[in-house]
Amino acid sequence: MSQPASSSPLLDSVRHLLEQATQAYASAPDARQRLQAVLDRLDEPLRVAIAGKVKAGKSTLLNALVGEELAPTDAGECTRIVTWYRDGITYRATLEPTDGDARQVPFTRDGGAIAIDLGGTDPDDINRLVIEWPSSSLRQMTLIDTPGIASLSTDVSARTTAFLTPGEDQVTPADAVLYLMRHLHASDINFLEAFHDEEFSQATPVNAVAVLSRADEVGVGRIDSMASAQRIAARYRHDPKVRRLAQTVVPVAGLLAQSGATLREVEYKALDAIAKASRDDAEALFLSADRFVQAETPIPLTPMEREHLLDRFGLFGVRLAVALIRQGAAATATALSTELVRRSGLVELREVLLSQFAQRRDVLKARSALLALESVLGEHPVPSREALASELERITAAAHEFAEIRLLNALRANGIKVKPAEAEEMERLLGAEGGAVHTRLGLTPEADVSEVRRALGNAIGRWQRRAESPMSSREVADAARVVIRSCEGLLVSLG
Numbered sequence: 001m002s003q004p005a006s007s008s009p010l011l012d013s014v015r016h017l018l019e020q021a022t023q024a025y026a027s028a029p030d031a032r033q034r035l036q037a038v039l040d041r042l043d044e045p046l047r048v049a050i051a052g053k054v055k056a057g058k059s060t061l062l063n064a065l066v067g068e069e070l071a072p073t074d075a076g077e078c079t080r081i082v083t084w085y086r087d088g089i090t091y092r093a094t095l096e097p098t099d100g101d102a103r104q105v106p107f108t109r110d111g112g113a114i115a116i117d118l119g120g121t122d123p124d125d126i127n128r129l130v131i132e133w134p135s136s137s138l139r140q141m142t143l144i145d146t147p148g149i150a151s152l153s154t155d156v157s158a159r160t161t162a163f164l165t166p167g168e169d170q171v172t173p174a175d176a177v178l179y180l181m182r183h184l185h186a187s188d189i190n191f192l193e194a195f196h197d198e199e200f201s202q203a204t205p206v207n208a209v210a211v212l213s214r215a216d217e218v219g220v221g222r223i224d225s226m227a228s229a230q231r232i233a234a235r236y237r238h239d240p241k242v243r244r245l246a247q248t249v250v251p252v253a254g255l256l257a258q259s260g261a262t263l264r265e266v267e268y269k270a271l272d273a274i275a276k277a278s279r280d281d282a283e284a285l286f287l288s289a290d291r292f293v294q295a296e297t298p299i300p301l302t303p304m305e306r307e308h309l310l311d312r313f314g315l316f317g318v319r320l321a322v323a324l325i326r327q328g329a330a331a332t333a334t335a336l337s338t339e340l341v342r343r344s345g346l347v348e349l350r351e352v353l354l355s356q357f358a359q360r361r362d363v364l365k366a367r368s369a370l371l372a373l374e375s376v377l378g379e380h381p382v383p384s385r386e387a388l389a390s391e392l393e394r395i396t397a398a399a400h401e402f403a404e405i406r407l408l409n410a411l412r413a414n415g416i417k418v419k420p421a422e423a424e425e426m427e428r429l430l431g432a433e434g435g436a437v438h439t440r441l442g443l444t445p446e447a448d449v450s451e452v453r454r455a456l457g458n459a460i461g462r463w464q465r466r467a468e469s470p471m472s473s474r475e476v477a478d479a480a481r482v483v484i485r486s487c488e489g490l491l492v493s494l495g
Contacts, residue, residue, distance in 0.1 A: 008362040010399050014369050015042055017391055021373055024384045031380040038372040045087070046141045046361045047173065048353070051160055052180030054148030057213040057254035061180065062145050063113075064257035064346050065353075066137045071145050072113040079147060080123040082163050086142040088132025095119075096127045140358060144174055175364040176207035176357045178349075179246065180254075182214055207364050208246045209352055212236065215251035215345060216316035223323060225316055226253060226343060244413045247356055247432070252345035256317045260340025267312065268333035270305055274318070275325035282322060289315055355434035363401040370396060400485055404430045407482045416479050422466075429459060429483050437490050449494060456494075460487045 018039045025032040041047075050058045059071035062085065070085060072078055093116050096102040107116045116129065146160040164172050215229035222228075229251035236242050236249040259267075274282050277299045285292045285299070285306070292315060293307045301309075309318050320343065321336060330336035341347060357364070370392055377389050396402055408430050410416050411423050418426070427433070429440050438447050441455045466472055467480035 008366075008401075010366050010395075010401055011042060011362040013395050013399075014366040015039065017388065017395065018042075018369060018373060020384075020391075021376070021388050024382050024388060025376070025380065028380055028382065031376050034376055035373065038369050042365055042369060044142065045139065046357055046364065047144060047175045048141050048357060049144040049146055049164060049172075049174035049177045050180065051146045051164060051177055052149065052211075052213065053182070056148065056180040056182060058148070058180055059113075059145055060254040060258050061178070061211065061213060061252060062143050064252075064254060064261050064341075064344070065143060065350070066133075066135055067261045068133075068135070069112050069258065069262055070114055070131065070133060072115070078116055078118075078123070078129065079145075080159070081126050081129050082147065082159060083129040083131060083145045084142060085131045085133060085138060085145065087135055087138035089134065090132065091134070092132040094130040094132070095121065096130065097121065098125050098127050102130075141353070172368075175361075175368055176209075178209050178211055180211045180213040182212070182217070207357065207360070209349075209356065210236065210242060210246040210249045211349065212249055212251040213254050216253035216256060216314060222316070223319055226251065226345065229253075229345075240414065248352060250345060250349045250352055252349050253314075253316065254344075255312075255314045256320070256340055257344035257346035259312045259317055260337050260344055261346070263333055263337040263340065265333050267309065268336055270301055270309055271318065271321045271336070272325055273300055275322045286315065286319055292318070355436070355439070359435035360401075360431070363405065366399070367402070367405075400482075400489065403482050404486060407479055408432055410475075410479070416475055417473065418476055418479070425459075426479065426483055429486055431486075437493070440486075440490065453491070453494060456487050456491045460484055460491075463487070 018035060022032055022035045022039060025035060050062055052058050059073045059079065062071045063069050063073070066085065071083065093105050093107045093114070094102050095105045095116075095118065105117055105119060107114050109115065114131065118126070146163060149160050164174060164177060212229055212233045215233075216225045233249045233251040242249060274285070277297075281297055281299055285295055285297060289310060292310055293303055313321060317340065321330070321340060324330040324336060324339050330339050373388070373392060377385050377392070407416070408427060411427055411430075416423070416426075425442075428442060431440055433439055436445075437452055438445055441447075441452065441459065443451065443455060447455075463480045463483045467477045467484065469477075472480065
């Protein structure tokens with residue numbers, strides 16, 4: 001596979017090392033095949049797994065991110081299987097059994113989720129399903145839907161745990177993870193801790209984002225539910241346990257995001273009918289889900305039509321959509337779609353994915369590749385193993401991108417004793433809020449080059465004084481030097 005023109009020096013170094021290792025293992029077919037797969041993986045989109053408890057809204061969120069209803073959201077047999085959704089030149093479903101060869105399987109789709117015919121194969125005997133679907137969203141990242149954790153079936157739950165936390169000396173197939181939780185429970189922390197590793201061999205806060213899913217349910221369907229969810233998410237962001245395990249916490253109303261992204265004209269007309277009715281008639285329906293579907297009403301919608309709206313939008317979504325239409329903020333289906341997606345939290349989540357995961361794509365991929373290579377070197381001795389291991393160690397130690405991630409880990413785990421304001425600035429300069437220069441410096445996107453240079457110069461001077469201060473511990477001085485190098489690198493990038 002040809003090398004992308006835009007790859008970073010770090011990824012180029014890793015690629016070259018993998019090519020050497022692949023040649024060194026020419027006489028060991030299994031190891032060589034594993035290394036070739038790792039090499040091919042460098043050129044793939046970032047792999048983002050979506051995990052969480054049963055009914056956390058994983059498939060719904062995946063559909064919202066893709067902008068199409070692809071993943072089944074009911075409790076069918078396919079929800080028990082790890083399913084990959086990737087961009088393709090055609091529409092295809094491939095079943096990969098635990099034993100045996102992969103094979104294409106038939107599927108149907110009638111205005112909703114994909115229904116896959118497993119051909120009588122037991123879901124427990126399937127390693128994964130791969131759905132190829134032409135999509136601009138999937139061109140940016142491959143999304144992996146995983147079975148629910150804490151499922152009543154321990155086998156189903158174990159499948160996700162084994163996929164994302166494969167054990168010592170094993171690299172997870174995912175480069176990053178979105179972890180969905182409805183509330184913060186001990187089981188959520190336990191899973192994130194299993195996915196995380198202090199020694200930088202598995203996940204870090206940099207490649208894990210927590211999502212407060214079904215955020216509209218926080219306010220029991222009230223119009224201000226998302227505001228309540230934002231406050232709860234902000235509290236979780238500052239929880240020491242969560243800070244150590246996840247980049248941030250984003251509230252998302254998954255059902256609202258999915259229905260907004262896939263809004264149909266006929267649904268807009270039904271919502272418009274409610275908006276045009278008297279407030280008393282509409283409010284009578286909003287008292288409960290049962291009343292919304294079953295109550296007698298002069299509004300010209302059948303119980304079946306109202307049930308469809310409830311299934312698609314939820315009571316919060318219907319209430320919000322009606323309010324937006326009444327206010328004149330959504331005079332068309334397109335305008336309503338845009339507003340619902342924006343208010344669902346999906347836009348904020350996309351920004352996090354693009355600023356955190358996509359901008360660190362090369363770092364995350366290089367890291368996954370080195371872990372896989374380290375595993376092969378440990379399992380299969382060859383004459384050049386020591387030389388390969390030495391080069392692997394050199395790349396890991398020399399790459400400043402890895403030093404940034406290690407320092408971010410240490411800051412999130414309170415391993416560097418600095419003042420809260422200093423820790424906040426260090427995290428920002430290291431790219432915790434995004435890799436763009438203005439973001440790292442806390443400037444607006446409109447800041448000109450001279451302003452950026454001045455801010456970088458001030459930051460370098462400030463952290464040099466901190467590094468050289470006799471009051472700074474060795475850990476703080478070393479951390480300050482990492483920050484200085486990050487700032488110097490940004491300065492060089494300005495030309």
